[in-house]
Amino acid sequence: MEPTPQVSNGDGDHERYAHYVQKDKIMASALEGTPVVALCGKVWVPGRDPKKYPVCPMCKEIYESMGAGGDKGKGGKDKK
Secondary structure (H helix, E strand, C coil): CCEEEEECCCCCHHHHCEEEEEHHHHHHHHHHCCCEECCCCCEECCCCCHHHCCECHHHHHHHHHCCCCHHHCCCCCCCC
């Protein structure tokens, strides 16, 4: 499962960034309107264009620490 940054719609510092989220969770959220959980722990229902925001530094650090191989490797970006 590849993490993908997603846009959050709440308040606070997390709102200025795109967050990494597993791709399969993004699809489920889009279809069912369910919340997603970012690598950094942010929980929200995505709804904004992630390309308009920088990647969350905490998500990026966690993602990079996972390595680039196998299921833990590359993910897409979805920003807020």
